Amino acid sequence: MKHILRxxxxxxxxxxxxxxxxxxxxxxxxxxxxxxxxxxxxxSSTTPYRTATKHFFLARDVLDVPDQKVLLIGASNTLxxxxxxxxxxxxxxAKVSNxxxxxxxxxxxxxxxxxxxxxxxxxxxxxxxxxxxxxFGMFADTEKRWPGPDRHHGDTxxxxxxxxxxxxxxxxxxxxxxxxxxxxxxxxxxxxPYLLMDKMTRDVTIGFRRIVLGRQPKLTDAQRETAVxxxxxxxxxxxxxxxxxxxxxxxxQSQAAALQDLIEDxxxxxxxxxxxxxPIPNWHGRASxxxxxxxxxxxxxxxxxxxxxxxxGLKMADLDGDKDYVDxxxxxxxxxxxxxxxxxxxxxxxACPARTATDPEGTLQKRFAPAxx
Numbered sequence: 546m547k548h549i550l551r552x553x554x555x556x557x558x559x560x561x562x563x564x565x566x567x568x569x570x571x572x573x574x575x576x577x578x579x580x581x582x583x584x585x586x587x588x589s590s591t592t593p594y595r596t597a598t599k600h601f602f603l604a605r606d607v608l609d610v611p612d613q614k615v616l617l618i619g620a621s622n623t624l625x626x627x628x629x630x631x632x633x634x635x636x637x638x639a640k641v642s643n644x645x646x647x648x649x650x651x652x653x654x655x656x657x658x659x660x661x662x663x664x665x666x667x668x669x670x671x672x673x674x675x676x677x678x679x680x681f682g683m684f685a686d687t688e689k690r691w692p693g694p695d696r697h698h699g700d701t702x703x704x705x706x707x708x709x710x711x712x713x714x715x716x717x718x719x720x721x722x723x724x725x726x727x728x729x730x731x732x733x734x735x736x737x738p739y740l741l742m743d744k745m746t747r748d749v750t751i752g753f754r755r756i757v758l759g760r761q762p763k764l765t766d767a768q769r770e771t772a773v774x775x776x777x778x779x780x781x782x783x784x785x786x787x788x789x790x791x792x793x794x795x796x797x798q799s800q801a802a803a804l805q806d807l808i809e810d811x812x813x814x815x816x817x818x819x820x821x822x823x824p825i826p827n828w829h830g831r832a833s834x835x836x837x838x839x840x841x842x843x844x845x846x847x848x849x850x851x852x853x854x855x856x857x858g859l860k861m862a863d864l865d866g867d868k869d870y871v872d873x874x875x876x877x878x879x880x881x882x883x884x885x886x887x888x889x890x891x892x893x894x895x896a897c898p899a900r901t902a903t904d905p906e907g908t909l910q911k912r913f914a915p916a917x918x
Contacts, residue, residue, distance in 0.1 A: 578593070584642045586644055587624055587629065595744055605661060613640070614642065615896055616644055617643045618676065619679060620683055621647040621874070627676065627821075635889035639674065646702060650684065650701075652800065654677065654804075661673075670815070673811075675816060675819070677804075678823050684801060684842070685791055690789065766878045774872055779873065795834070817896065818856050819856075819858075820857075821858075823884075827866065857891045866880075
């Protein structure tokens, strides 16, 4: 018995030593990103986390700071339309994070907000200003958006990350934390070898995934500026979004109600909210069966919160020029700069009231005026 126990202890020590060596090696290969109090998920592919959902889930504790924070949430058009660097330059009084996740619906936005709150104390929460970018593509029921065989039915991309490393466990009532939020950094430290293996696998197979899965390299800003959608591409886009909305004929009213509840909860907790109705190209708005119902639902939400303290709405329906978009949703870089300016015009007085009060009269309005066509 003593011999078995001795061998068990030696084996454990050897395994621990080996794991420690591998762990130390990971810091040489994938250095820990600086903890600067903000996140930019547009840069996720350059971090040890590689994907936006993993980047957010494992690094979100950097948002537990008392500084004024602007947290941009939404789908991929929020990611490219309100770039972190553009908004940060226009709103220097706050730490700006772009937490937008591609293909997100309102349910996933709620999950994201809850995960941010999990790692923040009361002081950090009260200095949050959430910018919620929305468009009709986000109003699809979760079970219809993610029905695929690659995950548990109805799991969002954030749910996948909750369960991936055992930080959460699945229960009939929903995900339950196994690792307390205050231990998140320790948990991430322990799984660094797995992050390294994931990074190496992704780097080695990038060519294979592009060929087999049809994934195209990310376009440069210059390529995005010159992109033109063909009529066939427009037709394909309409089919794609009908499938992505679950083959329904209208947006999900439960998702609209979830958005209203999310905003209500944020305002009641003392946080600030900017709701941005993101434009799409004119041809897409006219051709989509979802746009009319979406427009009515958003108008109802704007009316519901009109006049509420700490709430601002942003509409940009005039920015719908077909030639200003890369595809059916995403703005070209020159239009994204206009989006950022429009956002800053309503965001700065909300997130930075002291700066607005001391700014020379008319300066902010001139600075944030829309660029000429």
